[in-house]
Amino acid sequence: MEETETVGTIRIRGARTHNLQNLSLDLPLGKLVGVTGISGSGKTSLALDTLFVEGQRRYLETLNPQIRRQLRRQSWADVDEIQGLPPTICLDSRTLSVGPRATLATLTEIHDLLRVVYFRDGVLHCPSCQSIVQQSTHDEILDDLVALPERTKLQLLAKVDDDNGIAPQDRLRQIAQSGFVRARINGKLVDTSDVLVLPEDAPRPVIEAVVDRVTIKEGIRSRLAESLDVALRLGHGCCLVTIDGAPDRHYATIRFCGVCHRAFADPQLRTFSHFSAAGACPACLGLGVRPVEESPKPKRRPKSTSRNHSQRAVAQVVPSEKCDECQGSRLGEVARHTFWEKRTLPDWLKLNVDEALQAVRQIETAWQQEALPGGKTTHQGLLRQNLIPEIIRRLDGLQRLGLGYLTLDRSAQTLSGGELTRSRLATLIASQRKGYCFVLDEPSSGLHRADLYRVKNALNSLRDVGNTVVVVEHEVDLLQEADWLVELGPGAGHLGGKLVTAGTPETTAAAPESVIGPWLQERRQFIQATDSPDDRQHDRSCINQPLPESIVLGACEAGFITIPPLRVRNVHVPALKLGMGQVVCLTGVSGSGKTTWLMEGILPALQQALNDRNQRSGSKALASGDRGLMATIPDELIEVVTIGQSPVGRGWKSFPMTVAGLWDLVRKIYAATKDAKLRGFTPARFSPWHPEARCPVCLGQGEVTLEADFLPDWKTTCETCAGDRFNPATLAIRFRGKSLGDVLRMEFSEAAEFFSNFERLARPLHLFCELGLGYLKLGQPMRTVSTGEAQRIRLASYLARPDFQGQRCFALDEPTTGLHPADVQALLKVFDRLVAAGHLLLVVEHHLDVIRAADQILDLGPGAGPQGGQLVAWGSQQDLRQNPASLTGQALRDSIP
Known part of the structure; x- marks a missing residue:
């Protein structure tokens, strides 16, 4: 029997976008719908690439035929049908990048x-004299003059343009020829028939033609109007009126300063x-x-084992001064x-x-x-x-949404991830749209647990005015507030894309097949037992207690890193002494200064110390910039590895294998095949950017860009190579029956098995799988990779390096972004391996599982912006639990043990 459409639902049938496996389900309209599942299970494919893209397609169908023809090749959602879908609006974490001018x-x-x-x-004030720049209409000027007291005698003058090089005598002669018998030169009235005699070294005079001399009386309006027309035309929109015993009055139908005689454009x-x-x-x-001039840098970079993204990341910060x-x-x-x-x-x-x-x-x-x-x-x-x-x-x-401390001219590039997400969310709420389907990708990203209630209220307000809100989310506290939950899985990549559970949070928590269920159930039981509110007040009485001059975190036989006191932006913290071989977590509410402390304080000081030691200047410390920071490092520390949230490798040439530095190995494997040797193909011939190897239409991108005037550029799969990036001659070379196009479509988990006989390639691929990235495709564009995925790709790239010896300081900015609670556990196992090898991990994080697993915690606060930047609490998680001034400690007390 054919199914009928259910009233009040979004009916999805046969969704096959990316890894969705012929998925069919119903979503209630006018509700808050949470979409969850482990990383790579198909959440984004369902919410953004199916629901939102279908909404885009329907909108574009309303445009004119010419634009529709341009977009026919666009890859739309692969779905049999979607019914009941309202107009869609998306807030996607992958599109939150901002330019240098954004505020x-x-x-x-x-x-x-x-x-x-x-x-x-x-109202414009003259920049030179601060006078108000007057601008009036012809009738307004006329009304002002006619309103003067009766019998008032006035002269109407027009300043004559003298900027075209005509001599003053010739200019006076022109005025006379135009029918004006009087003029004013430098404030003195003269007859235009007089001969003008000026000293040779005299400055150029100010010449004004007397257009009319009028006495205000009844019936004078028409004459005055005609004279005003002439004066404004002669003065190019400006004129002036003289009255005996009064200052000159300047009038203009353009923006004109009568004091400085300066005109301004409309x-x-x-x-x-x-x-x-x-x-x-x-x-x-x-x-x-404006950029600050720096000393010239060497043209070539010396070869060393410290080739890493961290040094480039620090170098990308160009010193600048206010214009x-x-x-x-x-x-x-x-x-x-x-x-x-x-x-x-x-x-x-x-x-x-x-x-x-x-x-x-x-x-x-x-x-x-x-x-x-x-x-x-x-x-x-x-x-x-x-x-x-x-x-x-x-x-x-x-x-x-808790952003009252931010100035309106604050550069968007200096906003934290949580601040950026909330600013976009505030715009959606202020729009007061009704009857839409809002699709949001992880709105809790970058938020401290103390800020979550603000996002809950925002999502509820969008729903309560009559919208459907679909949220891709991992945060348990937000998922349990949803009206309806959809869980996809059970695995990632080709093992996901199926419906695990669909129903209320209570139903999902009780479902034995649910992966998120245990976390939901434990959280619900904890809340019922404690009845803890979302917005507790914490004790601020101990916030301003005097801090020690130096704080020592951890005991370490291998050596310590010493960081001096720091005062930058809103951060004012004492000196630190960090032991190697531990995880140090920097916490605090969004905007409290965590990333500033790490990226603009700790890391530059460490990098300067490393540079100083590498230059063999005889000292282990070097001043950092103009702040005079001095860092002391142990001999065992050989490198600082920064894995922040800035996009790396997001150009059109980049895909995960190139960012990880593994594509060169694949090219060598294919160059070693019999067919490649017969044709004389070298490893360079297997690059998608080689002119003789790449697809001639998409130039090795695998997709083409469609430009549609006022719409953003659209990308669609190249019809010539079907997304394989290479031309037929290159794709004809096969290894174990697979072409390079087939390899690029492999997931990391599949590729790890396919290249299992190549240790240098198989070991890094298995490491990607251990970090929960087994579902990513080797050749997917980096622009489609989330921030959290990009961070883990970089982390895996370092760990897989053959020269990965010695001790390092790893700095990670919110590495759990986009991770399911189950995936966080896999990440923590990698942290354990790094700590066991003696590395120091500095982690900016809000996720409570990471905070609990940290050896030491530094909690900034008590608030955000000017109210933040102070070290509120430090030590172990037990120390924070016992500190009433710490919001992070409160979150630990109110969370699942």
């Missing part, structure tokens, strides 16, 4: 709203945007900073001197969210208490009804 205000579109405010109602929206050449500061091009011209505001001169409500646009952007919200609400309250000023009713009405309420909604959304 918190631009990410949340607050900057765009403020631009309209300043464009419509801003404002445009782009005038107030640092993304546009018309609005950006010309000195810094809208970046707000002298715009003082870091990023905007041009006009935008910096345009005022609205006694503030310029940079003044507003310097405020933090809390301050800006309070100021805008005060303006709204003042408007409600007074009538709209005459002449600006339309503009003020638009501001009151549309723009100001929208700005308040977006600021309020940021505040509710």
Whole structure:
């Protein structure tokens, strides 16, 4: 019997996108739906690559036929049918990369709203003299003159353009020929028939033609209007009026400063945007900073065993200083001197969210208490009804998500992962859209347990106004708040893509086949037993207790690393003495300064010390930058390995095997085959970027880019090579019956077996599987790899190196991003191996399983931004549990043992 569509559900039938195995299920509309499963089980394939992509396809079907023809080759979701799907909006962690000009205000579109405010109602002050730049219509000028007292005598003058090199005598003669009998030269009235005699060394005079001399009286309006037309035309939009005993009055139908005699172009929206050449500061091009000149670097890098991503990551931070011209505001001169409500646009952007919200609400309250000023009713009405309420909604959304401490001009590249995710989420909430399907990829990523309740409230608010919210998530506390849970699995890659359970969290927790079930069940039992709220107050009385000058973490026979006291951004911490052979976890709420402490304090000091020792200067310490940091390191430490959240290898040429440095081995294997030797193919011939080896259409990318005018570029599988990247001649070479295209489509788990006879290749591939990456395909583009997956790829690459000897300091920034609780356990086993070998692991992390497994914990707080950056607690997890000032300690107390 044919199934009928269920009212109030999203009906999915036969989904086969990526590793989904003909999946069919129903999702309730208007509910919060959690999608979970181990890494690689097909969660993203279902939520983003099926639901969201199908929503995109339906939208594009409404566009004109020309655009639809361009997109016919786009690879849409592989699914039989989807019914009941509302319009879709996606918040994808893979698309959260930001450019150097992006700020918190631009990410949340607050900057765009403020631009309209300043464009419509801003008042320009002359940058030179700070006078208000006047601009009036012809009728406004005429009304002002006619309103003068009766019998007032005035002269209407027009400044004559003298910038084209015409001599003053010739210019006076031209004025006379135009029918004007009088002129004013340097403030003195003369007849235009007079001969002008000036000393040879005299400066160029200011010449103004007297257009008319008028006495204000009844019936003078028509004559005055004609004279005003002539004066404005002769003065290119500017004129001036002289009245006996009064200063000259300057009028202009253009933006003109009568004091400095300076004209300004009419404002445009782009005038107030640092993304546009018309609005950006010309000195810094809208970046707000300028690079600091450094000493020249050697042209060639010396060969050494310390070839790693960490040194490149540290070197990528280019020292910079605030732009002298715009003082870091990023905007041009006009935008910096345009005022609205006694503030310029940079003044507003310097405020933090809390301050800006309070100021805008005060303006709204003042408007409600007074009538709209005459002449600006339309503009003020638009501001009151549309723009100001929208700005308040977006600021309020940021505040509710705990981001009130961030300034609006804060560079998006300096935001932590949690801050970036919450800023995007606040924008979705402020949009007040109803009847949509929101697809969110791990909204809890980068968040401390103390911040989770804010995300819960945000997701519930999206649902409560009538939206369907589909969340790909691993965080147990968020999953148990869902109305409906979908668990995929049971394994990863080709072993996943099946429906394990679907139902309420209670149903999933009780299902014996569920992988997440035990965590849900234990968490529910713990909450029922303790009845602990999400937002507990902690004791702040002991936060400001005096700290020791130096904190020693762990005892180590192999040696210690000593880090001096640090004061950078909001971080103010004492000196550290870290023992090798342990896991040191840096914790604290999002924005408390963890990543700043690690990436801008600890690591540069260590790297400088290593560089100093390598240069054999006779000292183990070197000043780090202009902060004067001095680090002391043991002789056993040979390298600092940084595995942060910055994307590495995300160019079109990169895929996991190239990032891991393993593709060269595969090429050698294929070059050693009989067919390759007969054809004279060398290892270089098996590179997808070799002109003679690659597909001539996609140039070795495996996909082609479709450009569609106002839409983002689309990528679709190349029809010529079917995604294999190579031409037929290259694909004809086979090893054990597999071409290179077949190898690129293999998962790491499959490839580990396929290349099991090659130790140098098999051992790294097995290591990838141990890190929970067995489901990744060898040739999938790195742009499709999540942050957590990219970090584990880099970690596996280091561990698999044949020269991996000696002791290292590994720095990892939230390595559990995107990991299922079961996958975290596999990662911890790798940590144990590293610690057993004597390495030091510095881990920025929120995941409680990692914090519990750490030997030592450094907890920053007590809050975020200016309220953070202090060392609240340190020591073992038991020390933090007993510290009432630590939010991390509270989370440990309120979590599953």
